[in-house]
Amino acid sequence: MENEKDTKEEKEVKPDFQKFVLEADTYKTLLSKKYLSRKKFEERDWGAIKSFIPGTIITVEVKEKQKVNVGERLLVLEAMKMHNIITSPIKGTVKKIHVKAGDKVANHQLLVEIR
Amino acid sequence: MSLKQKTIDLKRRMQEAIQGGGAKAIEKQVAMGKMTARERIIALLDPNSFQEYDLFVEHSAKDFDMDKKHLPGDGVITGTGTINGYPVCIYAQDFTVAGGSLGFMHARKITKIMDHAMNLKIPLIGINDSGGARIQEGVNSLAGYGDIFYRNTIASGVIPQISVILGPCAGGAVYSPALTDFVFVVDKISKMFITGPEVIKTVLGEEISMEALGGARVHSEITGNAHFFAESEDECVEQIKKLVSFIPWNNTKKAEPFPKKTPNTKQFKIEEIFPSDARQPYDVRNVIKSIADDSDFFEVQALFAQNIVIGFGRLNGQTVGFVANQPLVLAGVLDVDSSDKAARFIRYCDAFNIPLVTLVDLPGYLPGIDQEHAGVIRHGAKILYAYSEATVPKMTVILRKAYGGGYIAMCSRHLRADFVFAWPTAEIAVMGPEGAANIIFRQEISEAENPEEMRKQKVAEYKKKFANPYVAAAYGYIDAVIDPNETRRFLIHAIEVSSQKAENSPSKKHGIPPF
Numbered sequence A: 001m002e003n004e005k006d007t008k009e010e011k012e013v014k015p016d017f018q019k020f021v022l023e024a025d026t027y028k029t030l031l032s033k034k035y036l037s038r039k040k041f042e043e044r045d046w047g048a049i050k051s052f053i054p055g056t057i058i059t060v061e062v063k064e065k066q067k068v069n070v071g072e073r074l075l076v077l078e079a080m081k082m083h084n085i086i087t088s089p090i091k092g093t094v095k096k097i098h099v100k101a102g103d104k105v106a107n108h109q110l111l112v113e114i115r
Numbered sequence B: 001m002s003l004k005q006k007t008i009d010l011k012r013r014m015q016e017a018i019q020g021g022g023a024k025a026i027e028k029q030v031a032m033g034k035m036t037a038r039e040r041i042i043a044l045l046d047p048n049s050f051q052e053y054d055l056f057v058e059h060s061a062k063d064f065d066m067d068k069k070h071l072p073g074d075g076v077i078t079g080t081g082t083i084n085g086y087p088v089c090i091y092a093q094d095f096t097v098a099g100g101s102l103g104f105m106h107a108r109k110i111t112k113i114m115d116h117a118m119n120l121k122i123p124l125i126g127i128n129d130s131g132g133a134r135i136q137e138g139v140n141s142l143a144g145y146g147d148i149f150y151r152n153t154i155a156s157g158v159i160p161q162i163s164v165i166l167g168p169c170a171g172g173a174v175y176s177p178a179l180t181d182f183v184f185v186v187d188k189i190s191k192m193f194i195t196g197p198e199v200i201k202t203v204l205g206e207e208i209s210m211e212a213l214g215g216a217r218v219h220s221e222i223t224g225n226a227h228f229f230a231e232s233e234d235e236c237v238e239q240i241k242k243l244v245s246f247i248p249w250n251n252t253k254k255a256e257p258f259p260k261k262t263p264n265t266k267q268f269k270i271e272e273i274f275p276s277d278a279r280q281p282y283d284v285r286n287v288i289k290s291i292a293d294d295s296d297f298f299e300v301q302a303l304f305a306q307n308i309v310i311g312f313g314r315l316n317g318q319t320v321g322f323v324a325n326q327p328l329v330l331a332g333v334l335d336v337d338s339s340d341k342a343a344r345f346i347r348y349c350d351a352f353n354i355p356l357v358t359l360v361d362l363p364g365y366l367p368g369i370d371q372e373h374a375g376v377i378r379h380g381a382k383i384l385y386a387y388s389e390a391t392v393p394k395m396t397v398i399l400r401k402a403y404g405g406g407y408i409a410m411c412s413r414h415l416r417a418d419f420v421f422a423w424p425t426a427e428i429a430v431m432g433p434e435g436a437a438n439i440i441f442r443q444e445i446s447e448a449e450n451p452e453e454m455r456k457q458k459v460a461e462y463k464k465k466f467a468n469p470y471v472a473a474a475y476g477y478i479d480a481v482i483d484p485n486e487t488r489r490f491l492i493h494a495i496e497v498s499s500q501k502a503e504n505s506p507s508k509k510h511g512i513p514p515f
Helices: A002-013 B003-018 B023-031 B037-044 B063-068 B104-120 B139-155 B171-179 B197-204 B210-214 B216-222 B233-246 B284-291 B336-351 B369-373 B376-389 B404-409 B433-440 B442-447 B451-466 B470-474 B484-497
Strands: A018-022 A025-029 A048-050 A055-060 A073-079 A082-087 A092-097 A110-114 B051-053 B076-083 B086-093 B124-128 B161-165 B168-170 B182-186 B191-193 B228-230 B298-300 B308-315 B318-325 B356-362 B394-403 B419-422 B427-429
Touching: A025 B433, A073 A110, B037 B076, B037 B086, B037 B124, B037 B233, B076 B104, B076 B233, B086 B104, B086 B233, B104 B124, B104 B139, B124 B171, B139 B171, B161 B171, B161 B233, B168 B171, B171 B191, B182 B216, B182 B233, B191 B210, B197 B210, B210 B216, B216 B228, B228 B233, B233 B298, B233 B308, B284 B308, B284 B318, B284 B356, B284 B484, B308 B336, B308 B484, B318 B336, B318 B484, B336 B356, B336 B376, B356 B404, B369 B376, B376 B404, B394 B404, B394 B484, B404 B427, B419 B484, B427 B433, B427 B470, B433 B442, B433 B451, B442 B451
Parallel strands: B086 B124, B124 B161, B161 B182, B168 B191, B182 B228, B318 B356, B356 B394, B394 B419, B394 B427
Antiparallel strands: A018 A025, A048 A110, A055 A073, A073 A082, A092 A110, B051 B076, B076 B086, B298 B308, B308 B318
């Protein structure tokens, strides 16, 4: 019991203060868990077509080296009994197709690359 | 039958209904570490104050052989009672009866007690412990939820509504607590989510436990859905009783006054708990305790967005709502979560005639791509909206730094604070001295023989001239620069003179806050 109290008091005496710079001024403070685990920003690659849900590829409707326009059908991904039509968000050429009909895909898996 | 026989028959019927799901189901409930619905009501209300209604309500379902099933009280207990002599309407879902599932009559019992609370103008407490919609009753159970949500919304800001999550509360059921004022959760017992771990696994292939998905800690620390976190049901009961002591019966009343008590200024001595250097951390809750009656501060959402502190206290026996930046965490910045947290609390206090005391010590809004993309503009605007809209007495004390947009947002004169006080340590400026000097004296610094030396000199110059409360005081943006030890006296006086405050807002249906 006494040990427990000791360690608790010690924790209160020595909080893990960090330097926190805002504009040019530096503050001594604690950083929250949510702040420390915030996601680093990544520029979105619009040509990398990824699955937005796990499922099965039903059809692939383009071929490599084929030119595609914005909104053109690329493939059909079945998930939750729904046929999701994946279209191209950009105008370009199909550089590589990473899946074929019947493939099971995970979430965020790279399906098609358009350049 | 004679009267005596009929009375015996009544007692027998009552006895049977009170058993709920029966001994076996109760045993299961206890094995999960939970109290029964009836025990919960009795623990919360004053002894012998509970009056139950609708004990003999029966479900009305016919499909799927439901007509052969008997569900005592249809899985929910409703009634009225008192907490510290304070009247309340209450319902508690009974998990021992068909898993506390919500069917048509179950919902009707709840909406009936909600209507009572609205007619009687007294608080409503809902204890949730339910597996969700009673699937066999189909669309009728959905109708039941809808009827509850509608009443929650209409009652919002009229009577206090308290939700206690003491078991699962999943799917649509979570929206009733979300629409109420305060949500209480208990570690390892409360579980809230829209779609459970099983659905998430089948749809997304992601595995997660109920606890990690929507346990009490998650909702207290991460989502902010819960306002009070307790280790046990007993502790939760004490928290509810304490909250009820701070709030009024309804929006036409003020909170009941409490016996006056002075704070413990020996334990919470400003000179010892407060560093005057704006870059040093301290716990602003200690400053609140140095001001509030009996040093009693009842914190709301203590684990969520800890860079702002909100909660109730009393000044000369009268309830006030404290909103304070917390320099201990993230230097007290405003960000998406802290703005959200404070704004809702400000609107609560305004709706229920609770004066607001704002303690300011912040370097501004938190910079970052994640913040900008999470909508810090939209969320940050909520705090401006809430303070501007509030018509209760608004007292602001600027303790140290009050920079930029943060200064404006924290109930400044410009958002119609009634009284703005500043400690001599206050620094009211567009930004921190280092940043400001870098910009204003950019040329002098870059052209100097020793730029670093010049920079230091210019920062010191700026600090001396602007890092104080007197520039703002000279414009009348601050009403008084005060000795920190006189803060309580100034606040009590401010509340006394604003007791008749009446502010006329222009007539409108309602504003459009940046939800």
